Amino acid sequence: MGVIHDLTGKQFGRLAVLGRGSDYIQKNGRHRVMWSCRCDCGNIVDILGENLRKGASQSCGCYRHDKLSEIKSTHHETNTKLYGVWCSIKARCYNRNSKPYKSYGGRGIIMCDEWRDSYEKFREWAVSSGYSSKLSIDRIDNNGPYSPDNCRWVDMRTQANNRRSNVYLTLCGETHNITEWAKIIDINPKVLFSRYYSGKSVEDILKK
Numbered sequence: 626m627g628v629i630h631d632l633t634g635k636q637f638g639r640l641a642v643l644g645r646g647s648d649y650i651q652k653n654g655r656h657r658v659m660w661s662c663r664c665d666c667g668n669i670v671d672i673l674g675e676n677l678r679k680g681a682s683q684s685c686g687c688y689r690h691d692k693l694s695e696i697k698s699t700h701h702e703t704n705t706k707l708y709g710v711w712c713s714i715k716a717r718c719y720n721r722n723s724k725p726y727k728s729y730g731g732r733g734i735i736m737c738d739e740w741r742d743s744y745e746k747f748r749e750w751a752v753s754s755g756y757s758s759k760l761s762i763d764r765i766d767n768n769g770p771y772s773p774d775n776c777r778w779v780d781m782r783t784q785a786n787n788r789r790s791n792v793y794l795t796l797c798g799e800t801h802n803i804t805e806w807a808k809i810i811d812i813n814p815k816v817l818f819s820r821y822y823s824g825k826s827v828e829d830i831l832k833k
Contacts, residue, residue, distance in 0.1 A: 632660050632674060638683020638738070639665040646671035649732045652822075657733055657768075673733035681770050682735045686719035702748070706758050711740070711747050714762070714771050734764075737772035754778060794827050806831055 632642045646659035659671040664685035676682040702708045717725040718736050740747040750773050751762075760778040762771070769775040793802050803821065807814035810833055820830040 629658055629674075632677060635677075637662075637677045637680070640670075640672065640677065640683060640685070642677070643669070649673075651732075651768075659733060671733075672735070676733065676735055676770065681737055681772065683738050684741075686715070686730075686736070686741055702744070707748060707751055707756065708744060710751075710762060711744050715741060718771065734768075735770045737770055739773075740771060750776075751778070794821075794830060796827050796831055 633644050635642050640662040641664075643661045643663055646661040648659055649657040651657065658674040660674050660677060661669060662672050662677075662685070663669055664687065666685065666687055668685040668687050670685045672682050714736050716723040717729040718734055719730055720726055721730070735741075740750070754773075754776075755778050757778065760780060763777055763779045764771060765775050765777060793800055794806060801809065803817045804814050807817055810831060812833065817830055
């Protein structure tokens with residue numbers, strides 16, 4: 626882990642840093658530093674330090690009732706699929722009662738403030754980026770936020786290949802994810818995942 630700069634006492638938008646939160650530890654052992662913050666609205670949330678420093682997160686993600694009412698009354702698209710996508714992203718990032726929260730907000734994934742605060746901004750990006758009801762939103766960097774520079778619209782096959790569960794292995798200068806390696810060496814991918822999580826070397830994992 627690199628040098629950790631203390632953010633305690635600093636203000637990022639509406640977030641005041643109270644101190645270190647509980648770090649999120651990825652399966653590869655990498656620590657992602659979280660900071661406990663108090664939002665101006667009173668909520669206490671853990672936010673990734675890198676998101677605070679980059680300005681990607683400046684509030685807890687909560688909204689007052691009048692703000693939601695304003696959004697719903699201006700775009701008249703609450704029954705559209707795209708609006709449903711927007712709501713689903715917010716829920717998985719900020720609603721602790723949402724089933725996917727643990728895999729998203731629980732590990733520091735956020736929605737950029739521009740999108741979180743305005744469905745219209747999200748819709749504008751979606752349309753200009755090739756949105757179709759047959760496509761799904763996909764984060765290019767699975768550890769990064771939902772933001773214009775980290776999202777794209779893809780078909781289900783592309784999205785499945787970019788899931789966070791994908792593990793990339795390099796052998797003799799050749800890199801593939803486990804599913805791709807399984808096809809190359811003609812072996813059940815479950816066998817390779819089992820070897821990987823048991824701590825075997827790359828050579829032993831990819832042994833026929």
